[in-house]
Amino acid sequence: MKLTDIKKVLEEAFEKNEKLEEKYNICDGEKENIKSFFFPQTEKYLEFKRTDKGTEFFPVNNGLVNDSDGTGSDETDGAKEKINVVVRAKPCSVEALEVFDYVFLSEPVDPLYKEKREKTIIISSSCRELKNSCFCTSVGIDPYKPVGGDVRIDDSTGGVVGVTPKGKDFLEEIFEADESKKSEIQKLEVDQESDLEKGNVKTSTEREAEKDLANRLKDKLDNMQDSKLWDELSLRCLGCGVCTYYCPSCHCFDVCDYYKKDTGSRYRAWDSCMFSEFTSMAGGHNPRPTKKDRIKNRFYHKFNYLPKLYEKLGCVGCGKCLVHCPVGISPLTLLREMGEIEDEDKSISTS
Amino acid sequence: MPKTQLTKDKLQQKVKELLESEKIEAFVGYGEGDLSLKKIPLVITRPEDVSKLTFDQTSTPLLSRYLLDGELKDKKVGILLKGCDKRALDLFEKENRINKENIYTLGISCNGVISINKMSEYLNDPTEYELNFDGEKVKASSKTGEEVEFDYQDILSPHCHICQSPTPEDVDDLIENEASEALVPIKEDGIMDSIIELEKASKEEKYQYFIESLNRCRRCFACREACPVCNCPKCLFDIENPRFLDKSTEESAQHQYYHILRAFHVADRCVGCGECERACPEEIPFYLLHEKIKKDIDEMFGEKEDALSYAYPDDVEPFEEGGEA
Ligand code: SF4
Ligand code: SF4
Ligand code: SF4
Ligand code: SF4
Ligand code: SF4
Secondary structure (H helix, E strand, C coil): CEHHHHHHHHHHHHHHCHHHHHHEEEEECCCCCCHHHHCCCEEEEEEEEEECCEEEEEECCCCCCCCCCCCCCCCCCHHHHCEEEEEEECHHHHHHHHHHHHHHHCCCCCHHHHHHHHHCEEEEECCCCCCCCCCHHHHCCCCCCCCCCCEEECCCCCCEEECCHHHHHHHHHHHHHCHHHHHHHHHCECCCCCCCCCCCCCCCCCCHHHHHHHHHHHHHHHCCCCCCHHHHHHHHCCCCCHHHHCCCCCCCEEEEEEEECCEEEEEEEECCCCCCCCCCCCCCCCCCCCHHHHHHHHHHHHHHHHHHHHCCCCCCCCCHHHHHCCCCCCHHHHHHHCCCCCCHHHCCCCC | CCHHHHHHHHHHHHHHHHHHCCCCCEEEEEECCCCCCCCEEEEECCHHHHHHCECCCCCCCCCHHHHCCHHHCCCCEEEEECHHHHHHHHHHHHCCCCCHHHEEEEEECCCCCECHHHHCCCCCCHHHEEEEEECCEEEEEECCCCEEEEEHHHHECHHHHHCCCCCCCCCCEEECCCCCCCCCCCCCCCCCHHHHHHHHCCHHHHHHHHHHHHCCCCCCCHHHHHCCCCCCCCCHHHCCCCCCCCCCCCCHHHHHHHHHHHHHHHCCCCCCCCHHHHHCCCCCCCHHHHHHHHHHHHHHHCCCCCCCCCCCCCCCCCCCCCCCC
C-alpha cells in the first residue's frame, strides 16, 4: 500500500459501512482546487420575491437561518449535508488555507466559510514529486512536511496521524467501524524515492525561512513601485481571470444581486483583481484604471501587503497560474527579476 | 543542426539587422517561458537581446493584439507573424485600429502549433513532458524517464488542421521555417472533422454535449482575452450597469448566453488561430459553435472573403448615450 492510496483505503471503508457512507463524502484535493470546498465560486446569501405584500426575503441554506417553512430555497442537495473529507490535500494548498483563515476567520468572522471549514476534514500529505510547474520551495514551503490538516500523512514523522481533535475522532471512527483499516493505514508506506532523497531538490525544513523570505520580498518591493517590470508584465498580460481563479490562495469576491421580473437573489461570486471593473466604484471612478495598476496590485498583494500584515506570502508556489496563464506569467517572473531565482535566459527585463 | 535551430538563427539575424539599422524600435516575438510547452510573447528593444527570440511548434500566443493598444501602439515595431496572426493584423488594418506605416511585418511559414489541451487526451499531466519534434513524429519524455510517442497530428491544435494560409501573405519579409515540410496536410474545405461528426448527432445529443461542457465554464474570460479579434474597448460582458451577464456560475442559461453571444460576435471575424481553444483551462469545445456558424454562413450566403461587419474607432458606443443598444 502506498501513502497515496489513502483515498482507496477510505473508499473501501465507506463502501462496507452504510453509516460512514451516509455521513462522509470523499473529495480529491489533488484534482480540485481545495479552496472551492470552503469558498465555492458562487454562494447564495438570500432570495427575494416581490409579492402583493411587498418584498419578501428568504435566507438560503447557509446554516445561518433555518429556512424551515420551505419558502426559500429548494436546494437541499444531499451531498451538501455530508461531511467532506478532502484527501490528497497537498502541502501547498493546505498552506494556502492559512491565507483564507486569516481573511475569513479573523474578526469579523465569515460565517459561510467558518461553517464549511469546521465541517470539513482535511487529510494532508507530503508531496513526493515536484512537477515542472512547482516552485513551492522557492517561496519557503517544504513539500515533504505538510502543515495544517486534520489528519496528516507525513514522510518525515512516518505514517498517518490525527492532528486535530476532529481528525483524531475521524480516524477512531474508521477504525471502530473496520478494525482491519487500522493496520492498513498504519502500513501505508513511502512508495518511491522522493526528489529530496534523490537530491533533485533542496528544501528548507525550517518555517523560519519562509518568514525571512516574506520580509525580504516585502522590503524589496517597497522600492519597486516605479520598476519597468510592471510595464513589461502589463504589456504581456491579457487581463483574464485565470491566474486568480485557479490560485489556491486568491480569495476576492463580489456581492451581486440578480433578478428577473419579481424574483431574484443576492449572492457572492469569485472576482478577479485582473478584471478591468474590479475596483470600479459607484459613480464610475476606478482607482486602478490600467492593466499595469492591476497586475502590480496582484503581485503587491501577494508579496508585500500580506507579508506586512502577517509575515506570510500570498503565494504558495503551486504553479497553477503558470500552467494556465495563456502567456506564461507567474510569480516566477517576479522572483527572477527580484534576484531570488537565477536564470538570465528567461529574464524579460529589457532595461 | 536541428531544424528549429536553423529557423531560430535566421530569425535572430534578421531582427538584429532591423534593430541595428533602426528600422524598428521594438520587436514583438516569442521567448522561452517557464514551461517548455509554452513560448511566451516577448518584446525586445536592443540588438543584443535577439538571442532571447525563439520559434517552434509551441509558439502559441497571438502577437498581433499587442499592437492594438498600450505602449507599442505608436512605436515603429517589427512583429513576427504566423499565417493566422497576419490575418488578424489585416483585420485590424481594415478597422483602422493600427497604423500600418509603423509596422514591419516579418512573416514565418508555420507548420501548426500544438495544443496542450489536445495533449491531455493522451497524457495525465502534459506539462510534465518535454517535446522533441522529429518530422511527423513527436516524442514526449518526462523527467521520470517515461516516453510517449505521438503523431504530430494528434496533438496539433484543432484549428491548424483547417488553416488555409499557414504561410502569411503580403509581409515585408518572410522567414522560411526550416522545419516545415508540409507536416500538416491541411483540410482544404476548411471544416473541422468534429463539426461533421456533430452535425450527425440528434438535436438532444447536441444539446447535451454543449450543456455538459459549457457548464464547466469558470467564466475566467481567458477565451475572450486571448482572442485577437475579441478586442472591443468595452466588452458587453464587462458592463456593470445594467449587468448583461450574471456573475453567478450556477445557472446553465448564463453559460449559454455568454458562449452563444460571443460566438455570434466573433464567428464572422474569427481568423481561426485557435488561441481561444488553447487558452481554456477547462478544455471546453465552445469553438465548435464558431466553426459551425462559419460553415453555415459559407453555405447559405456563399464563401465569405471578409468579416461581415466592421467596427471603427469612431463608432458610437452603443451602450452609451446616443448609441442604440
Ligand atoms: S492569467 Fe496571465 S494573462 Fe490572464 S490575467 Fe493572469 S497574468 Fe494576465
Ligand atoms: S500565485 Fe500562482 S503559484 Fe502562487 S499560489 Fe497562486 S496559483 Fe499558485
Ligand atoms: S492557424 Fe495554426 S497553422 Fe495556421 S498559421 Fe495559425 S498556428 Fe499556423
Ligand atoms: S475565436 Fe478563437 S480561433 Fe477565432 S480568432 Fe478568436 S481566438 Fe482565434
Ligand atoms: S476560457 Fe474556458 S473556462 Fe474560461 S471563460 Fe472561456 S470557456 Fe469558460
